Amino acid sequence: KLVIPEHAPLAVLYEVAVKALIEEMRKKGSNSRQYLLENGVRIQLDGHEIGYQFPFDEEAELFEGAAVIALIGGTKTEGRIVALQGHQLVISFKDELGPRLSSCLIKVDNTVMLEALRARLEKIAKGEVSSFNTKIAEAVIRNDGEELAPAHLPQEIGTNLNTSQRETISKMLSNDVFYLWGPPGTGKTQTLSALCLALFAGEKKVLLCSNTNQAVDQVLLKLCRELTKDHPALIDGRIIRIGHVIHDELREKWSEYITLDGIIERKSESLIKKKNELEEKLDVINRRTERCREISKAFVVIDGLNKEKGQITDGLTKALREYDAIIDHQKDVQRKLVALEKEKAIYDSAGSFKRIILRSSDAIEKDLLRAKADLQSTSQKIGSAEQAKRSLKQKLDEISAVTIRYQQQLSGIDRKEIESQIEQAEAQARPLIEEIADINRQLENMRKAVLENARIVGATVTKAYLSPQLFTGYHIVIVDEASMAMLPALFNAAGHAKEKVLISGDYRQLSPIVSTEQQEIQDVIGGNIFQSAKLSNTKEQDRKRSMMLKEQYRMDEEICHLISSRMYDGDLFTSTERKRQQFNEPPHPFNSQLTLIDTSPIWPFVNRDPFGSRFNLMNALAVRNLCRFFLAQGYLRDLRTLGVSTPYAAQAKILKRILGTPEYQNLIGTGTVHRYQGDEKETMII
Numbered sequence: 289k290l291v292i293p294e295h296a297p298l299a300v301l302y303e304v305a306v307k308a309l310i311e312e313m314r315k316k317g318s319n320s321r322q323y324l325l326e327n328g329v330r331i332q333l334d335g336h337e338i339g340y341q342f343p344f345d346e347e348a349e350l351f352e353g354a355a356v357i358a359l360i361g362g363t364k365t366e367g368r369i370v371a372l373q374g375h376q377l378v379i380s381f382k383d384e385l386g387p388r389l390s391s392c393l394i395k396v397d398n399t400v401m402l403e404a405l406r407a408r409l410e411k412i413a414k415g416e417v418s419s420f421n422t423k424i425a426e427a428v429i430r431n432d433g434e435e436l437a438p439a440h441l442p443q444e445i446g447t448n449l450n451t452s453q454r455e456t457i458s459k460m461l462s463n464d465v466f467y468l469w470g471p472p473g474t475g476k477t478q479t480l481s482a483l484c485l486a487l488f489a490g491e492k493k494v495l496l497c498s499n500t501n502q503a504v505d506q507v508l509l510k511l512c513r514e515l516t517k518d519h520p521a522l523i524d525g526r527i528i529r530i531g532h533v534i535h536d537e538l539r540e541k542w543s544e545y546i547t548l549d550g551i552i553e554r555k556s557e558s559l560i561k562k563k564n565e566l567e568e569k570l571d572v573i574n575r576r577t578e579r580c581r582e583i584s585k586a587f588v589v590i591d592g593l594n595k596e597k598g599q600i601t602d603g604l605t606k607a608l609r610e611y612d613a614i615i616d617h618q619k620d621v622q623r624k625l626v627a628l629e630k631e632k633a634i635y636d637s638a639g640s641f642k643r644i645i646l647r648s649s650d651a652i653e654k655d656l657l658r659a660k661a662d663l664q665s666t667s668q669k670i671g672s673a674e675q676a677k678r679s680l681k682q683k684l685d686e687i688s689a690v691t692i693r694y695q696q697q698l699s700g701i702d703r704k705e706i707e708s709q710i711e712q713a714e715a716q717a718r719p720l721i722e723e724i725a726d727i728n729r730q731l732e733n734m735r736k737a738v739l740e741n742a743r744i745v746g747a748t749v750t751k752a753y754l755s756p757q758l759f760t761g762y763h764i765v766i767v768d769e770a771s772m773a774m775l776p777a778l779f780n781a782a783g784h785a786k787e788k789v790l791i792s793g794d795y796r797q798l799s800p801i802v803s804t805e806q807q808e809i810q811d812v813i814g815g816n817i818f819q820s821a822k823l824s825n826t827k828e829q830d831r832k833r834s835m836m837l838k839e840q841y842r843m844d845e846e847i848c849h850l851i852s853s854r855m856y857d858g859d860l861f862t863s864t865e866r867k868r869q870q871f872n873e874p875p876h877p878f879n880s881q882l883t884l885i886d887t888s889p890i891w892p893f894v895n896r897d898p899f900g901s902r903f904n905l906m907n908a909l910a911v912r913n914l915c916r917f918f919l920a921q922g923y924l925r926d927l928r929t930l931g932v933s934t935p936y937a938a939q940a941k942i943l944k945r946i947l948g949t950p951e952y953q954n955l956i957g958t959g960t961v962h963r964y965q966g967d968e969k970e971t972m973i974i
Contacts, residue, residue: 328389473842
């Protein structure tokens, strides 16, 4: 049972629930997530660290610095995640594992991020986060407050929006908290993009976050396309993406304008060029003295060996003294034993009168027993002492042999001359190192300045609590795909806002996954924001501070009707202004808007992978054959044409493998439902 004080603030309530969830996951053994990585290539990281780069295309909650346990060919080793960039995952391992890794199973503790969230909530509850806006964060979760009249929206803002979309922006600008319900294809992302531009024009600093990287990327991509590369916001680096860019177009075409590294590289080209030149000079000096440094290290090794040799020699001398002392003691005990046995014989042969003046038989027997026990103990000590002597002599011989080998290698080499060459090289390198350090300081100051001057910052809600120091001074917080975010994480994100919070999403789609069997935990953190804000089961006329976008532009009418009638009570409709997409229809018999394929005749049994995720090989092969047919018919043109989606990670891996052959390269996108959230294709296979 959750122990929660009466009338506890939300931060306390959430901290207790998250803590209980962590404890439950660890108790059940469900606190770890495993990933099978393949085709790893060794790369050189900064310093002397060795890393391995793996292809990685999963929507996984991994973060830089996270510890991992890896199983490689039956051997277990530790490592950490260094970077997650593009479709590549870089991991540093403690052990040298060769130039390539054909496969590697890594285990990541899922509770690490939850623990970071719990710790953040605890600080908020204790009042240790002075910048956190508890009032607005709690208002977002509970939907406290009344709706205010829409603000006036100048005509030049959102000229490409419909009436409902413009009204949404007007209401958001007038209310501290507002909820946008945007079913698929209703222009939610476009509305958020227009809102961001309006806030940018008003010199407001905006944090745009979501539960997934995909959703963050979609809004930023719309912004970039709208602004173009000539806009001052992009030229000056005022729009920043923090974290992993997963969208191919955003990463390939806009990275230099919206990522911190890209902006710094673009704005400090001369500095980076100078740094590269200095590093090349430094590398020349290091290569020139590399042999000298190796020799110097060998001399240091000999110093260490001689020191160890002296310590072992001292230990051996002490062991010999102790051995001699034990031998002397053994001789004393043996003499004593002979004397006691003689005394016992005299006593046994003596008459009654003589025994009166002799020691008693009991006293002699006791001394005999003690002497025998002492002799036995001494014999054991002799054995241990002899073993210690042999061990020390063996170590001494081994160290002497190693020392001789090193001395032979260094024969004829002047140590002072080597050290002199190293000192000269270090003197030449010192000003270069200082200049590089100065450039690094300038680049770091530039990074800080870019972050401080940014007006629109995109990141996941997870990043917002993993790296809270990066998220300060925001006037407005926008949370997209908010129905997917765990309430405590959304609460934290909302608290970064000084003035307003906009919640955007669709509670008819994916909700947060909370792995608990405890109803109390589920009740506290298992719902979505639209439920906690009392909007999901309320009639439209009774919903306050919210707006539903009903007019969709993406789907064909037949697809829209299928979704609208079952998911949106018939409220979702196709715009009369919807432009029919100019694309080729799929080949017959798949050229209708909706095609259902019954695979039951091929007995498509479901299996589970070692991690519990479902996969269906027969269905995967059926999808492969369908894609092969589309390719043969010339239907596949680029990645915008066809997408393949599945609810299960294991099935997605199989599909990626069988559709990852060169013939389908840059023609088919595959992934889980989470991966496709907010994306669009001309044709989808589900």
